[in-house]
Amino acid sequence: MAERKQWKWAADPSLNKMEFTKLEKDGLDVIETIVNTYSKEGVSSIESSDMDRFKWAGIYQQRPKNGHFMMRVRIPGGILSSEQARVLANIAEDCGRDLVDVTTRQAVQFHWLTVESLADIFDRLASAGLSSFEACGDCPRQIMGNPLAGIDPHEVLDTRPIVAELEKFFLLNRDFSNLPRKYKISLSANIHNAAHAQINDLAFTPAKKVIAGEEVIGFHVWVGGGLSAKPYLAKQLDVFVRPEEVVKVAAGVTTLFRDFGYRQKRTHARLKFLVADWGPEKFKEQLMELIGELEPGGIDLTSGWNGGYFYGIHEQRQAGLYYAGLSVPVGRMNAGELTELARLADEYGDGTIGTCNTQNVLIRNIPEAKVAAFRNEPMIVNRFKLQPNTFVGYAVSCTGTEYCNLAIVETKERMRSLAQFLDDTVVLETPLRIHMIGCPNSCGQRQIADIGLQGSLVKTSNGMVEAFDIYVGGTLEEPQFNRKLNARITVDRLGPFLAQLITLYKADRQEGEPYWRYVERVGLSHIQAQVDSILQPA
Amino acid sequence: MAEETESYLYKLEAVLEEGRLLTVVVIAKTDERAFTSAENNLLRHTIVPPRIKEMSLVEKKPFGRQGVGYVVETSTFT
Incomplete structure (x- = not known):
């Protein structure tokens, strides 16, 4: 076990319980315990406090909690080699019941792993230059990026070396393995916001600035974004960052989060709460006090949003x-x-x-x-x-009740079959993004969808039936989260209901008008009236 | 390791025929029991049994964690 850090917040008696767990044993120390003890002695040997620390190894208990685990593997910037892909495939085949999920943060997830298999999986990943470490937990997680980096006609800079530097700096770095809460970084020089800057704790987006008579391509910096039950759009700091300054700035922002972030309540610990309290101006001042002066912001090079689609x-x-x-x-x-x-x-x-x-x-x-x-x-x-x-092409889904302990409804197969139904029923030539989630947390990024579907269970005379609340108008083009309609639709009616709602949009939209902009133009009350008319008994 | 013995703090919504929306919070081990407990609590809460138009389970959180709870938004108090 590595030498224990003496964190300055350790003396605070008002820390939440998880903070004491982290102080007692750093999350990263669980990796050694998994390898030396749990993978040899089995699931019954796992101490309950270590179960929380499993996240630092990139591992969660899956549903039902009967000794199987989910593992998330980091794919920095969303680029991997064929050799790495084969290693992932072999792990899924040998240990994970043949299942591979690509996540909404460009990572890869396995299910059905046993604790006995974990040490071997760590070795296999390491042999391919991959890691599951810190893919979960209160630490810098998977770094999102532009999967086209280096080849993208719409990027102003090849970001692969910068993502690699960030990964090298943060992964297993014990200076940052005890943050107040999860911490998500995004970096992209694609001008269409391919890495969803505004929903990350720290994001770098393309920018340019003339400095000493020379045009420099670099980044603007955003802090405090995040979804979950309390979504918040990241705020832009008035700074311009040269490519060679990215790691320094990322370290600075992460240090501020570590040292000033809130540790009293886990529900009030993400960076967004500190950013909301400080505001971007104070955050910038604190950052520059820590790492030195930065250039004021330059010209933003972001133009619209591609939604992360490249078909x-x-x-x-x-x-x-x-x-x-x-x-x-x-x-x-x-x-x-x-x-x-x-x-x-x-x-x-x-x-x-x-x-x-x-x-x-x-x-x-x-x-x-x-x-x-x-x-x-x-x-x-x-x-x-x-x-x-x-619809199949623009459908996103979280894991749902199949493996997630917090989900209320099944989502993966439900979303796939719903999208198939819509494709069979409605002819729509333009993208319409539908995201389905199984609980109020936001692994399926419901809030940024044109139409977001959030699961619930409704009691009927035939027993419990899965149902979905409907949210409309989310986008990162002109960033705004979608808004809830007064409608809870049971799954048997969901397909026909959405088909009618989308048909009304199709008839009513202006040329090329995406659904989120249509909602913005006609207003939520108009959409609600459409919903009411669809749901009216015949 | 025992299977699924964890309790959850459930949040349910009951839409009454009169139009009111009630939020009910209960502890239960399964979704089915959450509905039953919510209905029992609604009965205990009223003299005349409420006429429920729709009852939905909208959220659940592991009960084992200290401080777990929900904020229930109601009307504005002035």
């Missing part, structure tokens, strides 16, 4: 090379399919695969001469489509 074959920054954005319905695949993706990446691309925050994937660096054959690959034609149907 189809597209030209890269490099002439003659293409990338392929593929649909993975609700992010779920099996080991064989991931292995097949690795083959496609090797055979057609340069062996790299991108994971998207929309739970999809992409293949990078396909020479023009190979594009036609790639399009005809059975996996591309039948499964991971280049141009999925509208």
Whole structure:
């Protein structure tokens, strides 16, 4: 066990219980205990306090709590190699009942792991340069990025080296392994906000500034974003950060969170609460007091929002090379399919695969001469489509009751079949993003969806029936969270209800008007009237 | 390791036929028992049994954690 840090907040008697757990034994120390003890002595040997610390190893107990675990693996910036993909596929096949999920933060998740398998999985991941460590817990988690970094015609800078530096700096860094709460970083130089800056604790977005007569490409900085039950959009600091300053600034922001963040109540601990109290001006002053002066903000280079979607074959920054954005319905695949993706990446691309925050994937660096054959690959034609149907293609789902202890309803298969129903029922040529979540927490990022569906259970004469509350109008284009309608729709009516609601939008929208903008234009009361008319008894 | 013995703090919503919305918070080990407990609490809360139009379970949190709870928004108090 590493030497214990003497944190300045340790003497505070008002700390929440989890803080004492973290002070007693750092979250990262559980990794050694898992390897040396729990993986050998089995699930009954796990101390209850260590069960909380399992998150620092990237592991949660899954539902039902009968000795199986979920593991999240970091994919920094959402780019992995075919070799890494094969290692992930083998782990899923050998230990995780053949299941691989791509998450809304570009990570990969396994289910059904036993504690006996964990040490071996850590080794397998390490052998491929991967890690599950700090993918969960009160620490810097998976770093979100642009999965097209280095090849993106819409990026102003190749961010791969910066993401790698951030990963190297933060991963297993005991200066930052005891933060007040979870901490999410996003960095992208894509001008269409590919990494969802405003919903991360710390985000870097592309910017430029003339300094000493020379135009410098760098970043603007956002702090305090997050979803969960109390969503909050990140606030921009009036600073301009050169690429070589990113790690210094990230360390500074994280230090402020560590030292000034709130540790009395876990429900009031995320960085957003400190940012809301301080405001961006004071936050900037404190940051500069810590790390030195920074340039004032420059010109923002972000233009709109692509939603994190990259479907189809597209030209890269490099002439003659293409990338392929593929649909993975609700992010779920099996080991064989991931292995097949690795083959496609090797055979057609340069062996790299991108994971998207929309739970999809992409293949990078396909020479023009190979594009036609790639399009005809059975996996591309039948499964991971280049141009999925509208609803399947823009559906996002959390894990749901299948594995999550907090979920109230099933979501993964429900969202997939709902999207299929809508594709069979409504012809809509433009994207409409539907996110389904199984509880008020926000793993499926319900708040930023055009239409968000949040699960509940309704008691009927036939027993308990799953139902969904409806939220409309979320976007990060002109950032705003979606708003709740007065409607709780049971699952048997959900498909037809949404089909009617979307048909009304289709008839009423202006040319090219996305659903969130339509909601903004006609107003929530108009949408509520539509809902009431649909639900009116015949 | 025992299976699913954890208790949860449940939040349910009862829409009465008269139009009122009541929030009921109960501890239970399963979703089914949460509904039963909520109905029992509603009965205990009233002289004339409320005519429930719709009862929904909207959230659950592990009960083992100190301080777990819900904020229930009601009307404005002036």
